[in-house]
Amino acid sequence: MSALPNPLALIAGDKQADRVVPPAGFTARLTIFTAAAMAFLAVFALALMLATGRIADSWGASLAQSSTVRVSAPTGQVEAQVAAVLEVLATTPGVAEAQVLSDEDQRALLEPWFGPDLPLDTLPVPKLIAITETPEGYDTAGLRARLAGEAPGAVLDDHTRWREPLVRAADRIRLVGLAALALIAATTAAIITLAASASLAANAQVIDVLRLVGARDTYIARAFVRRYTLRALAGAAAGTVFGMVAVWLMPAHDSSGGFLTGPGFAGLQWGLPLLIPPLAAIVAFLATRRAAFATLRERP
Amino acid sequence: MIELHEVTYRYGGAPILGDVSLKLTPGSFHFLTGPSGAGKTTLLKLCYGALTAGQGQVTIFGQDVREMSRDEVAMTRRRVGVVHQEQRFLDHLTLAENVALPLTVSGRPTDADEVTDLLHWVGLAGQKDSHPPELSGGERQRAALARAIIMSPEVILADEPTGNVDWEMSIRLLQLMVELNRMGKTIMIATHDLNLIRSAKAQVQARVLRISKHQVHLAGADL
Structure with a gap:
């Protein structure tokens, strides 16, 4: 052969x-x-x-580079906790940008499920803060610990369970x-x-x-x-x-x-x-x- | 050239040839005869490496067949021309292409004049563009002979080459074989046609071997 x-x-x-x-x-x-x-x-x-x-x-990729902080607090404490969260995020390495979703943004998110006339002011809807990460990303465990200390009503969702x-x-x-x-x-x-x-x-x-x-x-x-x-x-x-x-x-x-x-x-x-x-x-x-x-x- | 030494061959346990010794020397002419089923075809196949002996030794041009690779067997067949009773051709090729087939497969250039001359020698020049199914039995036998000798082999083995042709054509084929032998080719023809053998002995010095009871014997003066 x-x-x-x-x-x-x-x-x-x-x-x-x-x-x-x-x-x-x-x-x-x-x-x-x-x-x-x-x-x-x-x-x-x-x-x-x-x-x-x-x-x-x-x-x-899109989920990996973004995360959300959800702030649920009694009426009157929400704004203070949101401010605390923003302060923590501003000093967290790996966070490129943090932006509080406006009522209009939140209404747009909920519109597919509840319709366009949702009375957002009268409902206990948590405030959402969208985080954009740097390519290096942040230390999730460290941020969670700091948020727990500064804003007890804040919950970090880094989208791991979706991704x-x-x-x-x-x-x-x-x-x-x-x-x-x-x-x-x-x-x-x-x-x-x-x-x-x-x-x-x-x-x-x-x-x-x-x-x-x-x-x-x-x-x-x-x-x-x-x-x-x-x-x-x-x-x-x-x-x-x-x-x-x-x-x-x-x-x-x-x-x-x-x-x-x-x-x-x-x-x-x-x-x-x-x-x-x-x-x-x-x-x-x-x-x-x-x-x-x-x-x-x-x-x- | 081709030598069998104490060769035994069996088909399914039954002996066809037993303890056969035979030597084809250059330029010799042999007839191999015996009844149908005696083992003539088997012996010829052993001589060109189509079968391998169960016992004993077959050497072709000094090489032991059992030690030959398939490529070596193929190369050996370029030096041994074989003619069968039932000739097989490639039906989609012309007669000239079939005759030139040994040259084609060995990678040698085909000289159209050489093929035409050869076909002329066997009396088939007019049919060179015909296809094998268009040829008669005698024409196929002569075509097979032409194909067998186009490589100018040293040995020609023919198995019942006149089995399917009339007496006139048998004599014509025999004359071609005799001519080849006079050119120095070693010839062995297996046949049961004793008249053909007698006719050949008048033209050429031929040894007649008879296969009987699995053995090869030199035939007596009756032939």
Whole structure:
């Protein structure tokens, strides 16, 4: 068994050697269709994986750089505690900005649930202070301790309980996406192996003639491997183009739709699907080569 | 060139050849005869490495077949031309391309004139663009002979080459083999056609080997 052939030589081929394998039958169509369908699915798996990760990263990042202090105190003490909290925040390293939400801001936040006519003045709604962190962030435990001392009615919410499940979900969705891509590659390899094996079995007489006249296994295998590799490359290229067009036609990202809208590529990510055809060709090359040598070893 | 030393070969436990010793020397002409199923094809296959002996030693051009890699066996077949009774070709190629196939697979350039000359020698120049299914039995046998000798092999092994052709064509094929032997090629023909052997003995000094009871014997004066 020889070393792997030069990829350029494989693509360029040998006209004489190509002629010895009869024109293709159903296995050629099966290989091209399989490669196209799998590439189409791979584009979608990739798009979904990247979009989900992108959206989750965006959520996680925006939540990670902001936090909230909620001040609940008896009437008359609220303003004093808010002032104390602002003073503490002003001297806390890692806090870039602290801003008390106005009544209008709080009304806007509650409007989706209570409507536009909420009498905020008459309700014991806590005051909210939005904190914007510096990239370095602050010491959460230290700030909590200082707030407890200066403003007992203040509660710091650093969004950890929201962010962590999102990060976990994003990581799992990425893993599922990777697993889907691996399964697509394995299925492609299995189907192309079956197609190549069927073709080799159907061409047993050709193989026997070639062996009889002195052809080496490498020569025979290369003739089959080259065909299947190029078919997989062509099929996957077509499937990738269709997949990219389909992704491009998907509805644009809408935050209310979560990752169900906009499962596309952003910027340079559009280059990633272009890796699918060569990867499909590599999978086909390895699968066909293995099938070819296994079949040839059984022949005299 | 090709030597079998105390070779035994079994199919599924049943012995086909037992303790067979044989030596093909350069330029020799051998007939191998015996009833159907006696082991003629098996012996020929042992001679070009298509089968490996269970016991004993087969050497082809000085190399022990058991120690040959598959690539080495392939290289050996470029020096041994083989003709079968049931000839197999690549039906999608023309006759000329089929005849040139040994050159193609060995990476040698194909000289169209050389192929045409060879086809002319076997009487098939007019059919060089035909495809194998369009050829008669006799034409296929001659095409197979042309393919077997295009690499100018040192040895030609023929398994019942006249099995599917009429007497006239058998004699034509035999004459081609005799000509090749006169060019210095070593020939071994497996056949059960005793008339063919008698006809050949009038033209060439041939040894006749008979396979009987799993053994190879030198045939007597009756042949």
